[in-house]
Amino acid sequence: GAVVSQHPSWVICKSGTSVKIECRSLDFQATTMFWYRQFPKQSLMLMATSNEGSKATYEQGVEKDKFLINHASLTLSTLTVTSAHPEDSSFYICSARGVGGNTIYFGEGSWLTVV
Amino acid sequence: AQKVTQAQTEISVVEKEDVTLDCVYETRDTTYYLFWYKQPPSGELVFLIRRNSFDEQNEISGRYSWNFQKSTSSFNFTITASQVVDSAVYFCALLIIQGAQKLVFGQGTRLTINP
Numbered sequence: 001g002a003v004v005s006q007h008p009s010w011v012i013c014k015s016g017t018s019v020k021i022e023c024r025s026l027d028f029q030a031t032t033m034f035w036y037r038q039f040p041k042q043s044l045m046l047m048a049t050s051n052e053g054s055k056a057t058y059e060q061g062v063e064k065d066k067f068l069i070n071h072a073s074l075t076l077s078t079l080t081v082t083s084a085h086p087e088d089s090s091f092y093i094c095s096a097r098g099v100g101g102n103t104i105y106f107g108e109g110s111w112l113t114v115v
Numbered sequence: 116a117q118k119v120t121q122a123q124t125e126i127s128v129v130e131k132e133d134v135t136l137d138c139v140y141e142t143r144d145t146t147y148y149l150f151w152y153k154q155p156p157s158g159e160l161v162f163l164i165r166r167n168s169f170d171e172q173n174e175i176s177g178r179y180s181w182n183f184q185k186s187t188s189s190f191n192f193t194i195t196a197s198q199v200v201d202s203a204v205y206f207c208a209l210l211i212i213q214g215a216q217k218l219v220f221g222q223g224t225r226l227t228i229n230p
Contacts, residue, residue: 034218043206043222044160091158095218102148102167102210104218106160 003027004096006107013114018082021110023094029074030096034104035067038091050077074099084114117142119209121221128197129229136192136224138207144168148210149190151181154223155203163205166190197228 003026013019023033032051036044048064050056050071058064068080077096081088093109118141128134140149151163164174166183174181178195194201207221 032216041225044220046217046219049217093158093160095160097216102212103162103165104150104210105162106152108157108159111158 004030004094004105004107006094006110008110009108010111011113013084013112015085015114016083018080019084019112020078020080021092021094021112023077023079023096023107025075025096025098025105028096028098030077031074031099032097033071033077034095034097035069035077035079036093036095038093038109044093047079081112084112086114088112089114117144117209117211117217117219119207119219119221121205121207121224123224124222125225125227127227127229130199131196133193133195134197134226134228136194136205136207136226138190138192138221140188140190140207140209142209142211144211144213146212148212149183150208150210150218151190151192152206152208153203154206160206163192194226199228199230202226202228 005024007022034049035047037047038044046059047062048056048058048069050069052071052074056069071077091109095104095106097104120139147168149166153161171183180193182191204223204225206223209219
């Protein structure tokens, strides 16, 4: 089946630094990728939707200058958390939707800890 | 607005019992998809099933079965003869095809199967 790979799985960074998380679709072309954030024991909250070659659409309340999303190719989207702070510590997970497909597959997720 | 409600926050049963996870959704769109995902403690989201709004056939896959009732806007998930490995958080999600094409998640149901 379709596979979405996310990297890194775990990252610890210092407050004030930036960290990049990659999301790759391994065996299909993903026209749309979604980025979610999940706090402990809570549901997934959609942060933004990105379409290949165009600017991401951010959900209300999500700072686009803080959470930079780039979807440069049909198989890669990146989320960069800029000037990270401890409150940005969370589980970030991406998902990808293929061309003409309505099944959405998820990456393994990335645990971000800002110290 | 689109919304998914999983009223059961936590369920705990003894192994081999049958258990049903409820999912109720709201949408004014006529074309949509419903999903169930499993999230084990490791965090990744595992795709279980997709159902489109025009297909009300129930589905069975091994010990898993799904009951889609458009009249009550419900898409319930039943695990028969539950096993400890079924312990996880289960999410029901709704994908609207038109417009923003966002995947909206329910709050999740934490299922614990006790030996």
